Amino acid sequence: MTLWRIRATVDDRPGYLSVLTASLALRGVNILTVQVHTTEQGAVDDFLVDAPDTLDETDLIAAVERGRGRDCWVARSEARGLVDQPTRVLGLATRLVRDPDATGEVLRALLGADEVSWRPAVAGARSGIDGTTMQLADPSGGSYHLRRAAPSFTPAEYARAQALLELGATAAGRYAEQITVVLPDGAELTVRPAVAEDLAAVVELHRACSPNTRQRRYLGGAGSPAPARLRRLLEPTRGLTLVAVTTGPESGRESVVAMANLLAEGDEAEVALLVRDDWQRRGLGSTLLRRLTRQAESSGYAAVVLHTQADNTPMLRTLRRLGRPATVEPDGGLLTLTVPLAAEVPAQRTG
The missing domain is CATH 3.30.70.260 (ACT domain)
Incomplete structure (x- = not known):
């Protein structure tokens, strides 16, 4: 046979x-x-x-x-x-996430294309299929052009290929936003945007924090927020959440040791930090606050706002290290600190 x-x-x-x-x-x-x-x-x-x-x-x-x-x-x-199509596509998606530079090879393997080329964006060019040729919009700019002798491409193949391109662009964007931070004591961490898959690690972060640390972060009780609320904090509708991650030397398992939230409302963005007790007073909070402030500024927000208890000396010290003037509004034992920003217009992609 x-x-x-x-x-x-x-x-x-x-x-x-x-x-x-x-x-x-x-x-x-x-x-x-x-x-x-x-x-x-x-x-x-x-x-x-x-x-x-x-x-x-x-x-x-x-x-x-x-x-x-x-x-x-x-x-x-x-x-x-003999490998079924969904399994094959998932395998190619995994390869693309691990190596965004392999986009051309992944498209060739997915569609059995004879030729795959990338071209700069051309005004008026349209994505789609035309018999044995296909043009795919590259989310990062430009387009991919594919050709095969036979058979003709189908709309389903086009949709799969475009979805893979968008997945690769997302993975590449997250990789580009990931940085390695070296603290003053020599400790190294990875700081990156949070994703939904971080939920279990963030739940564990809250369990590892002392009641006092949790109370200072949420200003209302020392318990941990429900997983549903944490899920919303990880991927806010407007704003950004960063996590600081370490990798165990023996287990190789990632641990989230800090979470920083930038939650936007109107033309202002609220900032909040949660740092595990054994990572406090080591410069990590200052690093996260600076990064979120720069993100808010580049996104065009007029100010960042931070709510903290009046006796939260570590947080007030972290804010002073930011080196930006802030207005303070006391309300009993609670302080609202507002840091004006020199708002920038976000850069627009051309071409």
Whole structure:
């Protein structure tokens, strides 16, 4: 038996797929997988089949045509074709997240393209498919152009490829925003934007903090917030959350030792910090506050606001280290500190 890939178009009407599969079955062809791509010309059926060794490409095309199929394309396949499409796409997505520079190779593997090239953005150029050519918008700018001899690209393939490009751009953006911080005592940490997958580690961060540390952060009780609230803090609708992460030397497991929130409302953004007790008074809070302040400034906010208890000397010291003037509004034992920003207009991508 020999593995083949067969692609053919049939009328998108009830029973037409069964007629095609019956024609293949009459010749001893075993269908291993099938994908259906909806197009304006009809349903494009993509089969991976196991056919008797006595059948060749001409025989398979004849079987498809007898089954009311048209525009048939047939090619030998390898054992790796037995991997189902969702598993294959997930594997390629994993590779792209780990190595965003492999975008061209991933697209080639996903679509079986003969040529993949990147081109600068051209005014009026439109993404889409045209037979055996495809143009994909690169979220980072420009576009990818793909070509293969056969078969023609389908809208489903275009959608998968564009989704992979957007995933790669997101991964690359997060990697670019990740920095390594060396504290005055020589300790190294990674500071990066938080993601939803950090929830378990952030829950553990709150458990590791003392009641006093939690109370100073949330100004209302010493307990930990519910996971639903923490999830919203990790990915705010407007603003940014940073986490400071260390990696255990033996376990290799990441631990979140600090979380910094920039929560925007109107033209101001509220800042809040939570640093695990054993990482306090080491310069980490100052590092996070500076980074969030720069983010707020580049995003065009007029000021950052911080609420703290009047006796929270470490936080007041951290704010002074920021080196920016602040107005203070006392309300009993609570202070509201406002730091004006020289708002910048966010840069616009051109081309």
